[in-house]
Amino acid sequence: MRQRWKVFVITPIILWVVGWWVLPRLVDLPEALLRPPPSSKLYLARDGTPLRHLLNEDGTRSAPPVTYDEMPQALVHALVAAEDKRFFSHDGVDLVAIMRATRDNVKSRRVVSGASTIHQQLIKISTPQSGKRTLWVKFMEALRARKLALTWSRAEVMAAYANRVSFGNLMTGAATASSGYFHKPLGDLTPAECALLAALPQSPTRLNPFQNMAGAVLRQQHILEQMHELHWLSDEEHRVALSQKIVLQRFSGGFEAPHAIEMLRGDEAKETTTIRTTLDATLQQQVETIIAQRLEMLRGRHVTHAAVVVIENATGAVLALAGSRDFFSKDGGQLNGAWAPHSPGSAMKPFTYLLAFERGATPASIVADLPIEFGTATGTYRPENFSLRSYGPMTYRYALGNSLNISAVRVLDSIGGAETLLPKLRELGLTTLNEDAAHYGLGLTIGNASVRLMELANAYACLARLGRYKPWTLRQDERAATEQRLLGENESWMIADILSDNQAREMAFGGWSVLRLPFKCAVKTGTSSTFRDNWTLGYTPEFTVGVWAGNFDNTPMQDVSGVTGAGPIFKDVMLHLHEKHAMSWYAMPKDIVRSRIDPRTGRRLTPQTPPARVSRDEFFIGGKLPPVAQAGDYDAKGRAILPREYAGWIKSSGNWLGDLVTTAETETRAVLRITNPIPGTVIILDPDIRNNGSRLLLQAVGTERVRWECKTLELRSEGAHTFAILKPGRHEIEAKDNAGGLSARTFVIVRDE
Numbered sequence: 001m002r003q004r005w006k007v008f009v010i011t012p013i014i015l016w017v018v019g020w021w022v023l024p025r026l027v028d029l030p031e032a033l034l035r036p037p038p039s040s041k042l043y044l045a046r047d048g049t050p051l052r053h054l055l056n057e058d059g060t061r062s063a064p065p066v067t068y069d070e071m072p073q074a075l076v077h078a079l080v081a082a083e084d085k086r087f088f089s090h091d092g093v094d095l096v097a098i099m100r101a102t103r104d105n106v107k108s109r110r111v112v113s114g115a116s117t118i119h120q121q122l123i124k125i126s127t128p129q130s131g132k133r134t135l136w137v138k139f140m141e142a143l144r145a146r147k148l149a150l151t152w153s154r155a156e157v158m159a160a161y162a163n164r165v166s167f168g169n170l171m172t173g174a175a176t177a178s179s180g181y182f183h184k185p186l187g188d189l190t191p192a193e194c195a196l197l198a199a200l201p202q203s204p205t206r207l208n209p210f211q212n213m214a215g216a217v218l219r220q221q222h223i224l225e226q227m228h229e230l231h232w233l234s235d236e237e238h239r240v241a242l243s244q245k246i247v248l249q250r251f252s253g254g255f256e257a258p259h260a261i262e263m264l265r266g267d268e269a270k271e272t273t274t275i276r277t278t279l280d281a282t283l284q285q286q287v288e289t290i291i292a293q294r295l296e297m298l299r300g301r302h303v304t305h306a307a308v309v310v311i312e313n314a315t316g317a318v319l320a321l322a323g324s325r326d327f328f329s330k331d332g333g334q335l336n337g338a339w340a341p342h343s344p345g346s347a348m349k350p351f352t353y354l355l356a357f358e359r360g361a362t363p364a365s366i367v368a369d370l371p372i373e374f375g376t377a378t379g380t381y382r383p384e385n386f387s388l389r390s391y392g393p394m395t396y397r398y399a400l401g402n403s404l405n406i407s408a409v410r411v412l413d414s415i416g417g418a419e420t421l422l423p424k425l426r427e428l429g430l431t432t433l434n435e436d437a438a439h440y441g442l443g444l445t446i447g448n449a450s451v452r453l454m455e456l457a458n459a460y461a462c463l464a465r466l467g468r469y470k471p472w473t474l475r476q477d478e479r480a481a482t483e484q485r486l487l488g489e490n491e492s493w494m495i496a497d498i499l500s501d502n503q504a505r506e507m508a509f510g511g512w513s514v515l516r517l518p519f520k521c522a523v524k525t526g527t528s529s530t531f532r533d534n535w536t537l538g539y540t541p542e543f544t545v546g547v548w549a550g551n552f553d554n555t556p557m558q559d560v561s562g563v564t565g566a567g568p569i570f571k572d573v574m575l576h577l578h579e580k581h582a583m584s585w586y587a588m589p590k591d592i593v594r595s596r597i598d599p600r601t602g603r604r605l606t607p608q609t610p611p612a613r614v615s616r617d618e619f620f621i622g623g624k625l626p627p628v629a630q631a632g633d634y635d636a637k638g639r640a641i642l643p644r645e646y647a648g649w650i651k652s653s654g655n656w657l658g659d660l661v662t663t664a665e666t667e668t669r670a671v672l673r674i675t676n677p678i679p680g681t682v683i684i685l686d687p688d689i690r691n692n693g694s695r696l697l698l699q700a701v702g703t704e705r706v707r708w709e710c711k712t713l714e715l716r717s718e719g720a721h722t723f724a725i726l727k728p729g730r731h732e733i734e735a736k737d738n739a740g741g742l743s744a745r746t747f748v749i750v751r752d753e
Contacts, residue, residue: 025150027143033126037163037173039064039273043261045281046317046476050179052261053253055170061253063175064274065163066186068155074191074232075174076158078198081226082219084118087158092119092149093142119145121201122161167197168204181209183249191237192244195223209248217246257284259307259323259336264474276476278317283310283576287320290572295325295549301558303565304329306549307337308573309457313544316461316470316481320573321454324552332552341432341450342533342548346403347526350463350495351428352412352421352445353400357491357621359415363397363498364618364626366602367407367414370649371676371697374413376441379682379751383409383446386527386561387508388695389654392646393661395599397618400495401504403525405446412445421445427486428459428469447526457537457546463522464539466586467492490591490621496522497619499538500585507656514567519578520585523570527561529690534561536570540583545573591622600640600661603629613638614660635662648675648701653720672702672742674735679746683726696724700744703737710734726750 040061041054055061068076080087086094094117116124123144148157167177177197178186189197199219200207209216221242228238257279264275291306310320323336356365369391374381383405385391391404399407412421418437421444426433430451433440440449458472467487498504499522502511509515515523515536523538533550534557549565550557557565577583596605598612605612609629620626635641639662642650647663649655676699677683685692698715700706706722708715710733714725724733728750736743 023143025147027140027147029144029147029151030123030126032128033122033148033160037065037160038062041265041272042274043264044274044276045256045279045284046277046319047281048185048276049281050251050254051256051277051279051281052258053176053179053251055253056172060166060170060172061176061180062163062172063179065173066159066175068159070186071159071162071174072187072189072194074227075162075186075189075194075197077227077230077232078191078194078223079118079158079162079201081230081232082195082198082223083121083201084116085226085230087118088154090117090149092145092147093117117145118161119148119157122157122164123148125164125166165201166204167200168208169210180251181248183251190241190244191227191233192220192224192241192246195227195241196220196246198223209246210250213246213248220246255327256281257321258327258334259338260284260318260321260474262336263321263339277474278312278315278319278476279321279474280319283580284320284322286576287322287573290569290576291322291325294569294572297568298560298565301560302551302555303549303557303560304331304551305333305335305337306547306566306569307453308569309338309454309544309546310573310577311457311461311472311544311546313461313464313539313542316458316472317476318454318472318474319543321474335552337548337550337552338453338546340552341452342535342550343447343449343528344451344456344535345447345526345528345533346405346408347456347524347535347537348425348445348447348449348451349400349403349408350499350524351424351459352408352415353396353498354463354487354491354495355420355424356396356411356415357494358488360624361396361411361414362602362618362620362624362626363395363494364597364599364602364604364620365396366393367396367399367410368392368643368645369394369399369404369407369410370645371699372406372410373676373678373681374409374442377438379684380677381442382683383442384690388690390649391507392649392655392657393600393640393642395597395602395618397498397501397504398507398599400498401501402508403505404508408445409442412442417442418444424486425459428462429455429471430459431455447528453535453546453548456535457544460524460537460539460546461544462486463492463495464541464544465492466496466589490589493586493589493592494619494621496539496586499524509563513563514571515563517571517574517578519583521574521583525561525563525567530687531557531560534565536563536566538570538574540574541586542581542583543574543577545570545577547573588619592619593622593625594619595625597626598629598633598640600642600657601629601633602626603633605629610634611638614640637662648699651704651720672700672706672735672737672744674698674700674733674744674746677733677746677748681746681748683748683750685726685728685750685752694726696726696748698722698724698733698735700735702744703742705737707736708733709736724748728752 038056040056043051120141123141162174166172171177171180175186207216224241227233287308305324308322312319321338323338324333326333385405394407418440422437432451433449462469466489468483469486471481500520502516521538521540526535535548537546547566547570596615597618604626610631641664642661644663698708708722712731716723730749732747734745
């Protein structure tokens with residue numbers, strides 16, 4: 001009898017010990033529980049604002065996992081009150097709750113109560129479900145829940161549960177739910193909001209607050225009552241929580257800065273789940289608004305899209321990047337105008353002038369802005385200014401400020417042509433320049449090669465850093481690259497001074513164009529041939545802004561230039577930056593000196609030089625000052641004596657200097673000579689050039705009055721100029737002097753492209 005009694009007593013104890021302590025240690029935890037919870041890719045602005053949250057492969061969305069310490073205590077208490085009141089005291093399986101549930105279910109003859117703990121629920125959601133949930137499945141879940149309690153702390157269990165449980169609407173994890181329902185970080189939730197989230201895992205579909213707010217709130221209030229009874233909410237906290245009106249702010253993953261995010265998606269490491277970008281969310285939204293507003297004002301002029309890039313010069317961080325008017329527009333909105341190559345027009349010119357400064361030129365150097373032709377392997381290259389007129393003697397300052405094409409081409413030619421410019425542009429990060437220098441020729445300085453707005457803006461950021469280059473970046477976790485000095489500091493400062501000089505660009509742009517800002521800002525525009533693309537780029541020491549406007553189908557805009565298309569967008573963005581941030585300007589480098597010059601000759605004026613009728617201050621690098629003006633530089637009337645090549649221009653209507661200039665007296669020429677076109681000139685009609693390049697300016701020297709004749713071409717007189725309207729074929733052109741009977745002949749060969 002005593003032996004039976006021992007067996008009767010000891011056997012249950014052994015079974016209890018084996019079942020409660022031994023068997024749980026023999027089972028394995030679900031593999032999914034031993035791995036970090038799945039986290040869909042999340043892109044954040046620099047301040048942590050969500051920009052886009054992608055879906056996992058199973059169609060759900062989950063934020064990066066949070067630790068127990070990162071969870072608000074109100075959320076921990078709400079989950080415990082809702083799902084497992086004895087969480088802090090049971091050992092993974094709540095025997096008291098099992099007995100209670102059994103009693104209630106037997107009494108009601110149906111399932112009215114459950115006893116599943118958070119440990120058991122965590123095992124369940126971490127185990128692949130296949131088929132019916134049998135008693136064996138539930139028994140194994142209980143064993144694994146016990147193992148979890150034996151090997152994990154309660155804080156670890158709670159964090160794992162909060163990161164893996166579904167809160168409905170494809171949202172997995174409390175952090176995802178906080179963002180998806182309230183559009184706020186987990187740490188900013190109120191007790192009332194925590195209780196609402198804790199209400200959802202029981203039945204995410206039935207209690208979906210977007211469809212059944214009343215049902216969700218009813219369960220939320222029950223949870224708040226439980227939290228109050230468990231002394232996790234004071235009377236006042238309980239009253240405030242019950243009275244708080246729940247306001248949902250649905251966040252479905254977001255779709256901010258779509259072009260920038262797409263650029264990052266093509267470059268991200270697969271294991272990275274949270275990507276903190278350099279983007280300023282508020283600035284990004286403002287830039288997109290400015291684009292939409294300004295393009296609306298250009299409606300009717302066939303400008304469908306624009307792109308904007310804003311770079312923080314100190315770091316190379318891209319603060320804003322908009323690639324089109326609207327990512328979802330049907331006319332190419334998903335194309336990225338910040339990355340698609342386009343012709344930059346005159347926006348390339350500053351680099352030509354800077355290289356000239358590095359080779360000894362100065363802002364006072366004189367370039368002859370006169371018609372010129374260059375022989376190439378494919379024919380004759382004849383640059384033209386945007387205004388179709390020439391400007392005579394121009395200082396480099398005024399030539400760059402007024403964006404004169406002829407001057408820029410002459411300057412590039414003087415420093416060695418594209419062979420000099422092309423390597424520097426590649427060094428500055430322009431990756432689309434894949435042809436050799438001969439392919440581009442002198443037209444490289446006026447934008448005959450397509451470049452990316454992002455890369456050209458970063459090249460301008462190098463100018464903004466006074467020659468120090470940094471790679472641009474969209475990610476905050478990228479290590480700051482070491483700066484490289486690619487351009488001279490003094491030369492870069494002079495370029496910034498010229499591009500910020502409103503007086504220097506007044507001749508072409510007027511005194512009050514959109515390029516004139518209420519603070520110092522270096523600005524340059526660019527317009528490609530036939531108005532297909534226009535650009536405005538500029539900078540202060542703090543920021544660089546680049547703007548492109550045009551059409552992705554490459555059709556031309558209707559007389560929209562950089563100053564009317566991209567320019568207003570640039571101005572609005574810069575004004576916004578100035579409003580939000582302090583702007584400064586560059587101190588004059590110690591090697592820069594100021595001197596007075598005569599802009600007609602570029603010569604330096606001193607107290608000992610003859611009085612000049614025209615003068616202005618100019619900046620130079622010490623030791624590189626121009627020659628001092630001499631008495632022989634002027635005639636008795638104080639007019640600057642220019643080289644003979646200016647004779648025709650001085651007599652033309654394009655002479656904006658009037659009686660301030662003249663040419664040296666030489667013996668009277670008895671020969672009439674045609675200077676344009678030279679005999680045998682080959683001209684190719686190009687649809688990408690204004691008027692197809694079909695207007696040929698006729699010029700001659702040796703007489704004041706010339707009558708032009710051509711039997712095969714139409715000739716048009718415009719003021720003091722005569723133009724031949726070209727067509728394919730060989731054409732002989734004759735110049736005659738009405739007064740002296742002199743004549744000269746030339747011929748051109750015109751071909752279609």
